[in-house]
Amino acid sequence: MTDEGSSRDAGDDLEASTSDASLRRTEARSAQIEAAIAADPSRFRIMTGDRPTGHLHVGHYFGSLHNRVRLQNAGVETFVLIADYQVITDRDAAGPLAERVRSLMADYLAIGLDPARTTIFTHSSVPALNQLLLPFLSLVTDSELYRNPTVKAEHEATGGRPMSGLLLTYPVHQAADILFCRANLVPVGKDQLPHLEQTRVVARRFDERYGRVHPDRPVFPQAEALLSAGSLILGMDGTKMSKSKGNTIELRMTADETARVLKKAVTDSTRTITYDPVGRPEVANLLTLAGLCSGRSPVEIADEIGDGGGGGLKRYLTEVLNETFAPIRARRAELDADPGHLQAVLREGNRRANEVADATLDDVRTAMGMSY
Ligand code: TRP
Numbered sequence: 001m002t003d004e005g006s007s008r009d010a011g012d013d014l015e016a017s018t019s020d021a022s023l024r025r026t027e028a029r030s031a032q033i034e035a036a037i038a039a040d041p042s043r044f045r046i047m048t049g050d051r052p053t054g055h056l057h058v059g060h061y062f063g064s065l066h067n068r069v070r071l072q073n074a075g076v077e078t079f080v081l082i083a084d085y086q087v088i089t090d091r092d093a094a095g096p097l098a099e100r101v102r103s104l105m106a107d108y109l110a111i112g113l114d115p116a117r118t119t120i121f122t123h124s125s126v127p128a129l130n131q132l133l134l135p136f137l138s139l140v141t142d143s144e145l146y147r148n149p150t151v152k153a154e155h156e157a158t159g160g161r162p163m164s165g166l167l168l169t170y171p172v173h174q175a176a177d178i179l180f181c182r183a184n185l186v187p188v189g190k191d192q193l194p195h196l197e198q199t200r201v202v203a204r205r206f207d208e209r210y211g212r213v214h215p216d217r218p219v220f221p222q223a224e225a226l227l228s229a230g231s232l233i234l235g236m237d238g239t240k241m242s243k244s245k246g247n248t249i250e251l252r253m254t255a256d257e258t259a260r261v262l263k264k265a266v267t268d269s270t271r272t273i274t275y276d277p278v279g280r281p282e283v284a285n286l287l288t289l290a291g292l293c294s295g296r297s298p299v300e301i302a303d304e305i306g307d308g309g310g311g312g313l314k315r316y317l318t319e320v321l322n323e324t325f326a327p328i329r330a331r332r333a334e335l336d337a338d339p340g341h342l343q344a345v346l347r348e349g350n351r352r353a354n355e356v357a358d359a360t361l362d363d364v365r366t367a368m369g370m371s372y
Contacts, residue, residue: 023193
C-alpha cells in the first residue's frame with residue numbers, strides 16, 4: 001500500500017495492538033509508567049473521556065473512574081472529555097444530551113475529580129480540536145479505517161445498518177481528542193488500544209509530512225496507553241454491565257434503590273456460597289463487587305457467608321456497597337441541586353480546553369505553512 005512516507009502498514013499495527021504479545025508488552029509498559037509517575041508526575045499529561053450515553057455506574061467506577069482520581073491526586077495534569085460528538089457515530093438519536101452532560105459532570109465532581117487540577121470539557125465546545133480532524137484525515141487511508149477492530153465491532157453492533165462516515169472516521173477524531181492537548185498518557189481499557197495506535201500513526205505521519213515548529217520536538221508526542229482493568233464486573237443479570245441493559249447500579253442511586261436492584265440480582269440454586277468465577281459466574285461477580293467495596297478478598301467473603309446463601313450475600317453486598325458510595329452519593333445529591341455550579345465548572349473547563357486547542361492549532365498552521 002502507499003503509506004505516508006513510511007514503510008509501516010498501520011492497518012496491521014492496529015490489529016496487532018490487540019494481539020496477546022502486544023497486550024503483554026502494553027501491560028509491562030504500564031507498570032513502568034506507574035513507577036515513572038510516582039517519581040515525577042509533571043512529565044505526564046493525561047487525556048481520557050466518556051461518551052455521554054447515560055449515568056455512570058459502579059462498573060465504571062472500579063474500572064476507570066477511581067483510577068482517574070488516583071492519577072489526578074498523584075499530581076498528573078488531566079483532561080477529561082465528555083465526548084458528545086462521539087455519541088452521534090453509531091446511533092440515530094443521541095438522547096437528551098444536555099441532561100446527560102450535566103449528569104456526567106455531577107458524577108465526575110462527586111467521585112473527586114477536581115476542576116482546579118483537571119480540565120473537564122465537551123467536544124462540541126472546542127472548535128480548534130475538531131478542526132484538527134481535517135489535516136489528520138489526510139494522513140490515514142480508508143483501508144486502515146475499515147480494518148480498525150473497534151470500528152468493525154461497533155458497526156456490527158448496529159445490526160447491519162449502513163456505516164456512517166463519522167463511525168468510519170471516529171478513531172481519527174479520537175486522535176484529535178488526544179493530540180489537541182498533546183497528551184502523552186491515555187488510561188484506557190484494551191478495547192481502545194487500536195485507537196491509540198492510530199493516534200501514534202497520525203502523530204508520526206504529521207511529523208514526517210509537515211515537520212517541526214520547535215526543532216527539539218515534534219508537534220505531537222507519541223501517546224501511550226496506561227492499561228486499566230476495564231470492566232471488572234458484570235451486570236446484576238450476569239451479562240455485561242451496560243447502561244442500555246438496565247442491569248447496572250448507578251452512582252446516583254439511593255441506598256434503597258440499590259437494595260432493590262441487588263434483591264433481583266441473578267444467583268444460582270446452590271445454597272452454599274463459594275467463589276468460582278468459571279462455574280458460578282453470577283455469584284462470583286457479586287463477591288468480586290463486595291470485595292472491591294470492602295477491600296477484602298472474594299474468597300474470604302464467600303467463606304464467611306457460606307450457608308447464608310444468595311440472600312446473605314446480597315445483604316452483605318448491599319451493606320458494603322451503600323457504605324462505600326454513601327459519601328459520593330451525598331456529594332452528588334448536593335451537586336445535582338446546583339446546576340449553576342455544574343455549568344460554571346464546565347464553562348471554565350471549556351475555556352481552558354479552547355486555550356490549549358488554539359495554541360496547538362497555531363502550531364499546526366505554522367507547520368503546514370498556513371499562517372496568514
Ligand atoms: N471512545 C471512548 C469510549 O467509548 C471515549 C473517548 C473519546 C476517549 N475520546 C477519547 C477515551 C480520548 C480516551 C481518549 O469510552
